[in-house]
Structures are given as C-alpha cells and as structure tokens.
Amino acid sequence: MTDLNKTAADAVQDAPRNPAPAGDPFLSVRDLRVHFDTDDGLVRSVDGVSFDLHKGRTLGIVGESGSGKSVTSLAIMGLHRSKRAGITGEIRLDGEDLIAAGPDRVRQLRGRELAMIFQDPLTAMHPYYTVGQQIVEAYRVHHPQASKKQARARAVEMLDRVGIPQPDRRVDDYPHQFSGGMRQRAMIAMALVNDPSLLIADEPTTALDVTVQAQILDLIRDLQAEFGSAVIIITHDLGVVAELADDILVMYGGKCIERGPAETLFDAPEHPYTWGLLGSMPRLDRELQERLVPVKGTPPSLINVPSGCAFHPRCPYADLTGGRSSSELPVLTEAAPGHHAACHLPVAERHRIFAEEIAPRL
Amino acid sequence: MFAYIIRRIFAAVVLLLVVSAVTFAIFFLLPRFAGETTDQLAAQYIGKNPSPEAIAAVKSNLGLDQPLYTQYWNFLKALVSGAEYKFGPEPATCHVPCFGYSFKNHLEVWPEMTSRIPVTISLAIGAAVLWLVSGVTTGVISALKPRSIFDRLSMGVALAGVSLPVFFTGALLLTLFSYEWPILDNLEYVDFTDDPLMWARNLILPWVSLAFLYSALYARLTRAGMLETMSEDYIRTARAKGLAERKVVVKHGLRSALTPIITIFGMDLGLLLGGALITEQVFSLKGVGQFAVQAISDNDLPKILGVTLLAAFFIVVCNLVVDLLYALVDPRVRLS
C-alpha cells in the first residue's frame, strides 16, 4: 500500500494543484496581537501573526493547545468580547479593517461574510431549539425581509446540500436527536446559509470518529469548490491540514514560526518544531518506526514565554545558534519561494540537518 | 410522555399517603410517649370535669381505643367518604374531605382551614411575582456587567436580603409606612373579588417584605446561572451568526439560565402555600400559616395533621407542575 502511494505521489509531483493566485488577498492579517490582562499577568495569546488568504483557497493553522490558533480565529470573527482582551494590528477583509471598524459593523459581517464552525457540535448548538429554528435564525438575521416560510425552505435546502437525509423532516429535530456527524453537517449548513466569503473551521472534526471525519472533510472540500469561499481550518492534526489546506501556518507560543505552501511545508519543513511535530506522530502511510521521536519538554506558558525563540528550551539544535536562540527573537524569513520560517539556524544548516537527520526518520 | 405524566401523578399520590401515614403516626404516637393517655385525648372533646362514662363513650366513638392502624384506616376512610362522630348530644357529620374536629373549638378542621387558603395564596402569588421580576432582572443585569458598580451594589443588597429575616424587614416596613408615615394603615385582608385595589394595597407591605428575602436569593441564583450560560459554546455560536447582543442574551442565554430557577421556584412556592408562618404573624394575616401556628401552640392534633397534609399537598403539586414544565422547556427531557 505504501509503495503504491509513493509512486502515485511522484507522478504528480510536478503539477502544483492549486497555484497561488495573483491580486489582492481577500483576508489580510498584519501583526495581529491578542493580549489578555489576567490576575496572573499579561497573557500574550497571539503575538504578532500575519498572513494573507485569497478566495477559493484554504489556509491551515496548525498548533498545539495554547499556541494561539483558536484565539486568532476568534479575533478575526470579532468574538473576543472581554474588556481585558487587547487586540492590535490589522485584519483586512476585502480591504476593510475589522479591528478599526466598530463592533456593530463587525456584527453585520459576522454570519454573512464571515462564518465559523466549531469543534463540538453538541455544545455549539442550543439544546432548546430545533436545528431548523437555529438555521432559520442565522438566515433571517441577515435577510430580515425573508418570510419565515422562505427561511425554512432555505434551511431545508441547506440541510439537503450538506447531506442530511430527509431534510424536510429532520429540520424539526432537536440537536440531541442528531448523531455527532449529522450535527456537524447541520453546523456547516448553518454557517453557510448566507453564502459567506470566509469560513473558519476550528477543529471541525476533532470530536468526530475517523470515518465521520472523512465524510466531513470531504464535505468541506466539496462546498468550497462549489462556493469558492476562502477557508481557514484550525487544527492540531497534521493529517487534517494535509487533506484540506493549500497553505499552512504553524503556530507556537502565540507566534507564527513557519508558513508556506502545503506541499513544501510537508516535503521540506524548515523549522525544528515542525520537524518535531512530524517526527512525533505515528503515521499509517509509512513503515513502522521502532520508536517515535518526541519533542522534549512541554509547550510554554503564555505568561512567561521563553526569551528569544520561544521554542529554544525544547529545541535540539538551539546550541548551534551561538546563543542567539535564547536572546534574540527570530523573525520570519523566506527560506524558499513563499516559504517562511522564524529560526536562527542558517538556511543551509537547516537544510543539511533536515536532509541528514530528519528526513530519513519521517 | 403520557406514561411519564401518569407515573408522576401516581408517585405524587403515593408520596402523599406516606406523608399522611408518617404525620399520623407522629402526632398520634407522640402524646402517648409524652405520657398522655387516650382518656386525656378524648377528654379534650368534652367540657370541663368530664365524667368517666362520657370519656369512655367519646373514646369509643372516636375509635381512640382501637389499634393505631385501624385508626389510620378510619382516618383515610373519613378523608374520602366522610364520617359521623358522636361526642356531643347529637351526632355530627364530618364532610368529605374529613380531617376530623378540632380539639379546641370543636369545629370541623377542613372548612376552617380552607377559609384561610385565599389569604395565603394571595400573599404567596403576589410576593412570587414581585421577587421573580425583581430578582431575575437584577441577576441578569449583574451577570451581563460583572464587577460593575451595579453588580457589586445589587449583590451587596442581595446579601443583606438573604441575611435579614422577615420579622425584621416586615416590622421595619410596618413601623415606617403604617405608623411613622401612615400611608398604608389599617391593613386588613380584603378579598380580591370584593375590591382588587384594596386587596393589593393592603397586601403590598407583606409582599415586599417576603419578596425582599426571596428576590435576593433569586438574584444571586440568576446571576450565577447567567454567568455560566453566557460562557457556553452555543452562545458563541449565536454571536457568530451576527445576532444582536440583546437577542443573544434573551433568546439564547436567559432561557437556559432560567430553567434551573423553575425547579427552585416550584419548591419555594409550594412551601409558601403551606403557610408563610412568620410573614402572616407579623402582618396579622389570617392565613394557613397562622392557622398552623395556632394549632401547634394549642397542641390541637387534628388541625396539625390537616395543615401538614395541606402543606405536603401543595409541595407535591408544585413539584409535579415544575417537572412537567421542565419537560416543556427542555426538549431533551421531553423526548427521552
């Protein structure tokens, strides 16, 4: 099975699947910072993240718990309401800065231009309202002129589109009467009911079983092809991003430490943390390794982020930077076309280490 | 759902039977443990210095010489089909539901007790409306702006409300509004059907003092429930749809936050309908509570038994209604 895949993969290697489009990006995030003032100190959940996303493309944001990936998505949606959250930087949606715009303006865009699906569809839907009522509500907020009948017809249509059998009957069911996979389909129907231009999926399949996960990922892919919207998929699972994303952004300790097209990021990852992630996960598509290679230590506390490169206490190559890794903040620099990494190791050195030590293990 | 209702009603009846058996046992056994003989019990139905013959006659008429379970059975039988008593010169018919005759004034317990119910219901319902509205509103506003001045102030007042007993606040209100500034004097219960305005005017002080205690509790409960609900995932979903914040709070937050309040409200209301002892005492309202206090201080066993069963009945019914309401509100309960 493994060999078969490799040859097939080699055959298409030269044909980039989805070439990077030209023109202005639909979503442009610049130096986004989200800091929370807590009793224990200032938590720098997101600390200077920038990226662009074009319509029709999918960005995968990968990171472990506390890396700031979900906080980033909630900032784009304008869902950080606490007065203790300080948000700075720029989030431009089709040219309009959402951070500078008032909360009312962002609310108008939310659900219409920007939509989101969440990790656990059971808790993300209101237990007291039927699935149909919740979709109808989402539709009528932004289509106040639509009658209840039209809105209901639209809800049935959307449920049908996301693959709920007998949608005209199931529309009156409550969320707890749906299975996990169907609930997530219903969430997707609710998010897409207003044809949003940007869909953010925060761990959309983490609470689901593998076979259901495959169905949902397939659905998201199909819907994107159909509606041509921009998609951000946030996950800890490298397998899931590899399924969906055109570009990938790896976050660690609130910062973006690597960013690039999916193929190059998986083929030639630049950052030692990305190496660590790839090396520590058992893979079904490879020969069985005798031993996994874990990343030592634990993810950093966001109150006391390590100085310099946040990853340096866990990095096996920190010694090779002449002490810079613990004293100096690495900046994102282009290592290959469109592929950026924030690491003090010289590019040539990184490539050597990857070729000699990392690649043979992956 | 139908089976559920039937089952619940059946359980309620069984529960009432158990309560009646327990109270019956307690109130008829206790005097004997205290050394009172059946002769002394029977003597309470006759005038002063009764003759031994008269006592013996009453005793056998009342069945006091029979074993306890027979007495309980007769008590139950009287409840559903009435009874005839002969302790005076003429036989007295005790109508259904027969709770017997008072030891003290020799009147039938049931009609006397039921005449008190409108007062207690007026007091309880009026206060309940007041405390629900004020408590829930305060709680919601506090929860939406936690740590704000309103929150701290209202929670401070709430703490005072929970800690201050009705006999203090009630007496204070009476002193202020009835004696110091006689805006509301001559407080006498007037039936709602006779004069609704006077009914409300004369009940306003008891309502306020009773509601103050409860609204404080409800404000704190609502605040806690609301804070918890507003951090639920589905609230985030509602916001992500672009709903106006007011709609998020009312339609998505409040409905869930209020569900547990229904349970507590049912219990509180049930308890109050069985008599708001202190409030009725403070404002001299002739309600079920005062009836109970009187019965206890008179050691009037038939009355005590009657009022205990009435109180238990109200609590059981309120809880039944609450559970059915719960099923109505929460589809997860209804459909499983």
Add this chain to the structure above:
Amino acid sequence: MTDTQATEAAAIPSSTPADVREPLLKVTGLTRHFPIKGGLLRRQTGAVRAVDGIDFTVNAGETLGVVGESGCGKSTMGRLVTRLDEPTGGKIEFEGTDITHLGVGAMRPLRRDIQMIFQDPYSSLNPRHTVGTIVGAPFKLQDAVPEGGLKKAVQDLLELCGLSPEHYNRYPHEFSGGQRQRIGIARALALRPKMIVADEPVSALDVSIQAQVVNLLDDLQRELGLTYLIIAHDLSVVRHVSDRVAVMYLGKVVEIADRDSLYSGPMHPYTNALMSAVPVPDPRRRQQGGRERILLKGDVPSPINPPSGCRFRTRCWKAQDVCAAQEPPLATLKTGHQVACHFPERSEGNE
C-alpha cells in the same frame, strides 16, 4: 518477581504463534447489556447491547490494541475486563482463574495484578492530594509496605515514569497534561501489576507529548515485562504500540490479527474503511485522486436494535442476502488473523 517476568517475556521469541503461549487474559462470549426501562411500569423494554459476545486472549508480555469508533463498546469492554463493571454474560479468566463474577472482596488481590490508566489526565487525579499521596495510595489500599519505605517507593516510581522525585509534595494542577498522565501511569505501576488496561491513554494529549507517553509505555513494558490492553480510537497510535489488534464494531470484534498482518492486509470491509479514512499528513496523496478512500455512508446503527446477521451489512458495499440472514463467525483465515465476514478481502492470502 518482576525480573523473572521480564526475562520470561524477553525469552519468548516474538515469532511464536499466539496459541502456543499461555494466555494471561482469556475472554469468552463476553456480554454487557444495559437495560432500558420504559412504559408505565418501568419494565425492561430493551437493552443497549454495548458488548455483545466477544472472544479474545491477551498473552503475557504482549500488547493487544483494541480499536473502534465511539459506541462500539471498546471502553465498556475495558471496564468489564478490569471488573469495574459487571458482565451480563460470558467469562473472563485471568491466569486461569475465572474472575467473571468475583465480588469486591475477592477481586481485591487481583487489583494488584490488573491496573487501569484513564484517558483524561485532568479528572482522574484528585486535585486535593499531593502526587505522593496519589501514587502511594495503592500501597495503602492493599496494606502493602514497600521495601525501603513508602516515600522511597513512590519516588522510585516517579523517576521510573520520567518525573522528578522532588515532585513528591506537589499537586496535580502544577503539572502539564503529559506529566499528569505520567503520574497516572506511576500510580498504576505502584503494585507491580501484571497487566495494564489503558483506555485512550494519549488521546487527550498534544501531539508532541503523545509520543513521549507512547515511548514511556514502550519502555515500561520492556523493563517490567508488562502486558497491555490498549483501547484507542487512533489507528496509527494503536499500530505503533500493539503486537496484535482487535477491531470492534457495534459490540462485536469483527477482526483480530497480528499487527503487521492487519495493517498490511485488512480483511474486513469495516477495517478497510477505517484505515482508508485516517487522514495522512501528506498533501500529495490527496492530489493523486485521493479517492481510493472508502467513504462510509450514514451512521453507526443503534446498539439497541442492531442489524440482523452481520452488523456492518447496512453500510457495507459488499453486502449480500446472506449477510442479513446469517451472522458471520470470527474465523481464522490466515495464521494469526481472524475475521468475521462472509466476503473478506484478500482472503486468498495473495498479499
């Protein structure tokens, strides 16, 4: 005791056929039905057939991985085997002793030998107890006084599990998820058990931490000669840790085989679908058409009223009439490879 066991385990060549070795745990026809009550009189109207007649063995020193999706009964099975739950039927033998219906008192000595590790490192440790108390609790429960004193024994355990002996007086909230899972493992190891049942031991952990715990489990097995029964939903983790793997669907074992045999040539259609559904961290794979993937239709049927015959037939693309009429038995089709299917894949063994 441990040393001899370890050498024994090491001495057994891994190529020995499974049936030659004496099984440490033998499960036959294990069943657990949760009654459903309904109607006016709350009589039993049905049952959730969570575990519905499964057979397997676990040999000393090996790891049996159990995979399946939520609701397949794998966690219930784990609770039955550790006797945290009472089986409705069947038989559980541990070292030849029937433990199926042992009471709490009679189970007590066996609790030393069978320990459990739980999924959630946050809720399975009492937040009010120090690490020393938590890890030392099994000694106290069993009235066992370890050599060199309790504190020494606990500190040794902590060290064994990659924690520092200085952590003795700390509280669980001071640790990260991975460290808490190590504390849970140290507690399970306190009485030198023979077998550990681990229910989703790494699924609540971050990817980079998962590997640490997987490696720790590996090391401990080698050092202490432990036998593992590892229940997990993640097929890649199970492949990594197991010697043999059982696949469960709706309360039944549908396929059980040596690891390599199962992963290189799964025979049950469900196993095939499960494996093809696992997303692979290789963006090129989806470009090459990616559609070798088998997408299962619909949802798992209810365990209250499972389909007749083969339970997978309602979602199986190979189902025929016989699948509804007759339940396929778990049959050995290859050495060390049993499948319950009327139309198994690769049955000629041409892999």
